[in-house]
Amino acid sequence: MPFPILSVIVFTPIVAALIILLLPPARKTEVRVTALAAATFALLLSIWVYFSYDVAAGGYQFIEKYTWLPALGISYHAGVDGMNAPLVLLTGVVMFTGVLISWGIDDRPRDFFAFLFILATGVFGVFVSLDLFMLFFFYEIAVFPMYLLISIWGWKETREYAAMKLTLYLFVGSVVSLVGALAMYFTSGLGTFDMIQLEQAGFSTAFQRLWFPFVFMGFAVLGGIFPFHNWSPDGHVAAPTAVSMFHAGVLMKLGAFAALRVGIMLLPEGARFWMPWIILLTLVNVVYGAYIASVQNDFKYVIGFSSVSHMGLVLMGFATLSKNGLLGAGVQMFSHGVMTALFFAVVGMVYDQAHTREIPRLGGFRRVMPVVAIAFIIGGLVSMGMPGFSGFIAEFPIFMGVWETHPWIAIVAAISIVITASYIIRIVGKVFFGNLPEEFQGHVTDVNILDKIALVVLSVILIGLGVYPAIMVPMVESGVEAILRLLGGA
Amino acid sequence: MSLGTIDLFMIQVILPEILLLVLALIILFFDLILKGEQRQNIGWITAGGLAFIIGAALIFSRPAAEPVLVWGGMLRQDWFGFTLMILLLFAAMITALLSVNLPVVGDRGEYYLLMLASTLGMSLMVSAGDIIMLYLAIETTSIPLYILAGFLTRDEKSTESGFKYLLFGAMTSAVMLYGFSLLYGFAGATSLYEIAARVQEGGLPSVALFTTLLLLLVGFGFKISAVPFHFWAPDVYEGAPTPIAGFLSTASKAAGFAVLARVLFAVFPDLTAQWSTFISILATLTMTLGNLLALAQRNIKRLLAYSSIAHAGYILIGLVAVNQLGMTSVIFYLIAYMLTNLAAFGVVLAYGRIVGSDEIAAYAGLSRRSPTLAFLLLIALLSLAGMPPFAGFVVKFSVFAAAVQAGMIWLAVVGVLNSIIGLYYYLTVLKVVYLFRSEDEEKPLPVPGSAWLALGVLSVGIIIIGVLFAPVFGISTLAAITIY
Numbered sequence: 023m024p025f026p027i028l029s030v031i032v033f034t035p036i037v038a039a040l041i042i043l044l045l046p047p048a049r050k051t052e053v054r055v056t057a058l059a060a061a062t063f064a065l066l067l068s069i070w071v072y073f074s075y076d077v078a079a080g081g082y083q084f085i086e087k088y089t090w091l092p093a094l095g096i097s098y099h100a101g102v103d104g105m106n107a108p109l110v111l112l113t114g115v116v117m118f119t120g121v122l123i124s125w126g127i128d129d130r131p132r133d134f135f136a137f138l139f140i141l142a143t144g145v146f147g148v149f150v151s152l153d154l155f156m157l158f159f160f161y162e163i164a165v166f167p168m169y170l171l172i173s174i175w176g177w178k179e180t181r182e183y184a185a186m187k188l189t190l191y192l193f194v195g196s197v198v199s200l201v202g203a204l205a206m207y208f209t210s211g212l213g214t215f216d217m218i219q220l221e222q223a224g225f226s227t228a229f230q231r232l233w234f235p236f237v238f239m240g241f242a243v244l245g246g247i248f249p250f251h252n253w254s255p256d257g258h259v260a261a262p263t264a265v266s267m268f269h270a271g272v273l274m275k276l277g278a279f280a281a282l283r284v285g286i287m288l289l290p291e292g293a294r295f296w297m298p299w300i301i302l303l304t305l306v307n308v309v310y311g312a313y314i315a316s317v318q319n320d321f322k323y324v325i326g327f328s329s330v331s332h333m334g335l336v337l338m339g340f341a342t343l344s345k346n347g348l349l350g351a352g353v354q355m356f357s358h359g360v361m362t363a364l365f366f367a368v369v370g371m372v373y374d375q376a377h378t379r380e381i382p383r384l385g386g387f388r389r390v391m392p393v394v395a396i397a398f399i400i401g402g403l404v405s406m407g408m409p410g411f412s413g414f415i416a417e418f419p420i421f422m423g424v425w426e427t428h429p430w431i432a433i434v435a436a437i438s439i440v441i442t443a444s445y446i447i448r449i450v451g452k453v454f455f456g457n458l459p460e461e462f463q464g465h466v467t468d469v470n471i472l473d474k475i476a477l478v479v480l481s482v483i484l485i486g487l488g489v490y491p492a493i494m495v496p497m498v499e500s501g502v503e504a505i506l507r508l509l510g511g512a
Numbered sequence: 513m514s515l516g517t518i519d520l521f522m523i524q525v526i527l528p529e530i531l532l533l534v535l536a537l538i539i540l541f542f543d544l545i546l547k548g549e550q551r552q553n554i555g556w557i558t559a560g561g562l563a564f565i566i567g568a569a570l571i572f573s574r575p576a577a578e579p580v581l582v583w584g585g586m587l588r589q590d591w592f593g594f595t596l597m598i599l600l601l602f603a604a605m606i607t608a609l610l611s612v613n614l615p616v617v618g619d620r621g622e623y624y625l626l627m628l629a630s631t632l633g634m635s636l637m638v639s640a641g642d643i644i645m646l647y648l649a650i651e652t653t654s655i656p657l658y659i660l661a662g663f664l665t666r667d668e669k670s671t672e673s674g675f676k677y678l679l680f681g682a683m684t685s686a687v688m689l690y691g692f693s694l695l696y697g698f699a700g701a702t703s704l705y706e707i708a709a710r711v712q713e714g715g716l717p718s719v720a721l722f723t724t725l726l727l728l729l730v731g732f733g734f735k736i737s738a739v740p741f742h743f744w745a746p747d748v749y750e751g752a753p754t755p756i757a758g759f760l761s762t763a764s765k766a767a768g769f770a771v772l773a774r775v776l777f778a779v780f781p782d783l784t785a786q787w788s789t790f791i792s793i794l795a796t797l798t799m800t801l802g803n804l805l806a807l808a809q810r811n812i813k814r815l816l817a818y819s820s821i822a823h824a825g826y827i828l829i830g831l832v833a834v835n836q837l838g839m840t841s842v843i844f845y846l847i848a849y850m851l852t853n854l855a856a857f858g859v860v861l862a863y864g865r866i867v868g869s870d871e872i873a874a875y876a877g878l879s880r881r882s883p884t885l886a887f888l889l890l891i892a893l894l895s896l897a898g899m900p901p902f903a904g905f906v907v908k909f910s911v912f913a914a915a916v917q918a919g920m921i922w923l924a925v926v927g928v929l930n931s932i933i934g935l936y937y938y939l940t941v942l943k944v945v946y947l948f949r950s951e952d953e954e955k956p957l958p959v960p961g962s963a964w965l966a967l968g969v970l971s972v973g974i975i976i977i978g979v980l981f982a983p984v985f986g987i988s989t990l991a992a993i994t995i996y
């Protein structure tokens with residue numbers, strides 16, 4: 023038997039969580055070191071998986087399959103293809119940088135890292151699952167720790183409200199999808215939850231058209247689709263920095279990815295029928311999200327709504343059901359994940375020093391924390407889709423795909439790029455340039471070395487992907503090919 | 513049908529019941545001779561004895577693949593009854609463990625004696641094959657429970673609890689007995705399986721049969737605390753000693769479900785279309801009302817009472833599905849629910865006895881005061897909410913799957929919507945536990961070793977079932993197919 027690398031990645035965080043829970047609460051340093059060790063280990067393994075994925079061969083690789091509940095055809099079936107290998111890497115990156123940035127958490131760090139790592143196991147689990155039951159199993163594991171992470175360590179003003187809102191939205195979405203999944207299971211008559219087999223189930227057109235909106239929208243709630251995006255800015259703002267990074271960076275991709283894997287790939291007929299409508303929703307996401315972001319005064323809300331806008335692009339890419347659209351969406355999931363993790367890290371660092379996030383009150387932070395300012399500018403350029411940065415590699419194909427299928431939507435969506443540029447430039451100018459207000463002088467200091475490492479890691483990835491897209495594009499292309507085959511050649 | 517000679521096999525079948533009686537006598541004996549501090553050992557003896565009985569039952573009383581009627585048809589030996597009996601014995605063992613050291617009840621021999629008597633009744637209930645046996649078993653179960661609920665005689669709430677339980681119990685039991693008498697009148701037999709044969713021959717008026725079934729449902733509905741026979745549950749749970757509340761909400765409920773399933777499937781399979789619609793409405797009401805009322809609770813025991821009503825509703829979904837997956841998921845659900853709810857009551861007990869309050873607000877600061885206890889409560893409540901990797905997820909999944917398989921997608925939807933409400937109030941409790949501060953955070957929170965042991969066993973069980981569910985699902989399937 024080959025080394026079960028995906029299982030090791032999936033279970034490393036939860037094993038680390040158990041070890042951390044066994045440590046005495048007062049041993050805070052040991053807790054942090056254990057967390058960092060586990061995160062580093064998971065990151066290295068996910069890098070290994072990413073780079074040893076054989077793009078030429080394509081398809082699912084590193085497959086592991088064990089029977090779990092044979093009576094119902096449930097198995098533990100893990101594997102990665104060109105679509106999810108980048109997402110596994112993304113999770114590893116965000117987990118690693120999230121731990122670095124959370125080093126300073128002093129209130130019950132033991133519980134914090136334990137919950138964060140349970141969440142990470144859920145995320146890894148969803149990304150590698152090839153079994154529908156397994157996908158739900160890990161999906162729910164990823165949802166509930168969020169509640170505690172936000173409500174305990176979050177921003178005091180809104181944390182209780184935001185945490186409950188987020189949890190209920192996501193739970194409602196997932197159980198709606200769950201009923202659809204059960205309907206698929208029994209209708210297929212195959213007696214298996216294996217998604218590779220269910221892809222060949224040949225559901226009737228009527229069945230697909232009936233269930234597609236439930237399954238797709240149920241997951242897309244976590245992807246932040248309009249009009250169910252409302253939990254996301256509130257949740258992001260209320261969450262502690264590392265959790266916002268995880269949430270916007272990884273968890274929203276979880277929703278988009280599951281909507282793709284279960285909704286589009288298992289019910290392709292339904293997807294073709296509904297996508298012209300869904301693309302309109304995503305258009306609202308893209309433009310309206312960007313507009314709302316541009317009128318916010320709270321630094322973190324700007325980033326929160328920018329996530330809604332950018333995730334709208336991912337879903338819009340899916341909705342084109344075309345090669346370019348899907349390719350761009352696949353890269354955008356990775357690119358936006360890293361970018362938004364960077365953004366939230368920066369917001370957290372500024373807030374920790376300034377104790378305010380009101381943009382008009384901030385200014386001149388370039389002088390005290392230059393690394394942070396540079397990192398934010400890099401993230402901003404990615405966000406605007408500048409060539410040379412990963413955002414361009416991702417958004418350009420999406421717009422091409424939309425142009426091919428729905429030219430008018432592409433034109434309207436392009437407005438968002440302008441709006442994005444406007445709010446990014448405004449923040450850069452207002453927060454990082456200008457003069458440091460008097461109230462901050464003296465007691466605002468630079469961030470520590472761990473924070474800098476995290477920012478450098480994230481920035482390097484964004485630039486690396488931008489200047490050398492071949493590192494990811496062919497891989498995602500191979501994943502897109504498989505989806506297009508299910509969609510009937512297109 | 514004559515009794516004939518008593519052979520070894522017949523003894524083997526009722527070995528657990530015999531041993532329970534012996535254990536009860538041993539407890540009486542120790543109650544007389546143990547003095548002072550030593551009296552705390554009575555609980556340990558009860559728990560140890562029950563563990564021994566479980567072991568003995570697993571070795572000597574295992575049923576054959578085919579069900580057999582024994583003791584002149586009074587009992588039916590099958591995997592269904594056996595599985596549930598082991599479950600009940602386990603619940604009794606955990607309850608005894610949780611009661612060790614408990615003020616007022618922990619060192620009283622008669623407390624354990626009554627608990628064992630009730631367990632004896634339940635273990636007969638789950639395998640009764642005759643309506644007379646069934647009625648006797650139900651009464652043997654109930655009467656000691658009435659006393660136990662009112663055991664804290666100096667506590668007004670406990671007295672009220674015992675009395676309320678008695679009144680409701682006596683009332684519903686009378687209605688049920690009337691149903692039994694009608695059943696006998698129609699069929700001319702007392703054995704459930706002979707009655708079933710008469711019913712299947714036809715000729716009996718189905719309206720009359722259905723009316724009889726409704727009368728029986730009053731009694732069973734009371735046991736499982738299904739709406740509209742649920743009114744007693746919150747008051748009784750609140751007033752009763754906490755271990756007994758846990759016992760009532762798990763063992764007593766499981767025994768009630770066993771009887772309900774057996775009677776529905778064995779005697780009334782021809783009326784499936786009628787009762788399945790009727791019970792699906794009952795399930796909807798039970799889930800929805802239980803969950804909605806739980807939202808308003810300020811006392812954790814009352815909250816758990818309403819949540820246990822709601823869970824009865826989820827389990828009913830499995831019954832309504834009337835397919836093998838449905839019946840399997842009923843047993844599967846009962847197993848997981850028993851572990852989970854006992855764990856929840858266990859934490860409530862361990863914490864409540866120190867702080868002297870069962871108000872949810874009193875749980876503020878628990879996570880700082882005892883992170884371990886807080887985490888155990890988290891496991892129990894999230895499992896109740898149906899979150900993986902805990903047992904509650906996979907059992908809810910299988911119940912909803914059964915409903916979808918039976919084509920009752922609407923019922924599965926009602927179920928999932930209800931679990932959202934459930935998640936909300938369980939999270940609200942966890943919020944208090946993890947988020948809010950209290951002045952007592954620095955005070956120690958001593959938890960007796962017996963309670964740690966019980967909680968440890970339960971939470972490990974919850975996680976194991978939640979992750980490696982195949983063996984337990986297999987046992988549930990085995991039990992489910994022998995019910996017919």
